[in-house]
Amino acid sequence: MTDLQATKALVRKVAFARRRTIRAAARADDGGALLSHVIRGTERIVSGYMPIRTEIDPLPAMSSLVARGFDVCVPVIDGAARPLRFARWHPDIAMEDGAFGARIPVQPEWMVPDTLIVPLLAFDRAGYRLGYGGGFYDRTLERLRAMRPTQAVGFAFAGQEVAAVPREATDQPLDAMVTERGLVPLDRRE
DSSP states (O other): OOHHHHHHHHHHHHHHHHHHHHHHHSOSSTTHHHHHHHSOTTOOEEEOOOOOTTOOOOHHHHHHHHHTTOEEEEEEOOSTTOOOEEEEEOTTOOEEEOGGGOEEESSOOEEOOSEEEEOOSEEOTTSOEEOSSSOHHHHHHHHHHHHSOOEEEEEOOGGGBOSOOOOOTTOOOOSEEEETTEEEOOOOOO
């Protein structure tokens, strides 16, 4: 394990514990309605996610986007070290357990999103996030951004902010960050 990997592992451990405490004290909506207003009208296919563990819940925003006429999808893990695929989602779709306990559509209709609502363990004002360590979103964002403009919107509790996320060259930055308190201004001048 490199020094950077060890640092990330330690930050993940601390971030998990912190998020568990924050989640226990959070209000029911978690700011999901606010998130749905951050998505600009130019995007038509938005990927949300099915919350696991103590992640902030994007389902209210995802439902709002469907009601506003957006196509909404959720990530599907195809295997280790592979980019994510995305399957259409709506509030009434039949779901089953997928990898890591995240629910996925039983009969996937594959889509390619132009905006991804991204879960995380920690984030910083430079627009970087710390995920679970599988690299799924980084690989996916790199691939999608090579094809066309793709927006990544981080979604987390305000208390998940850290001074600086340990990062490496393959980490993909966020374009926007939303918490239950509102839009977090990012400083991407680094």
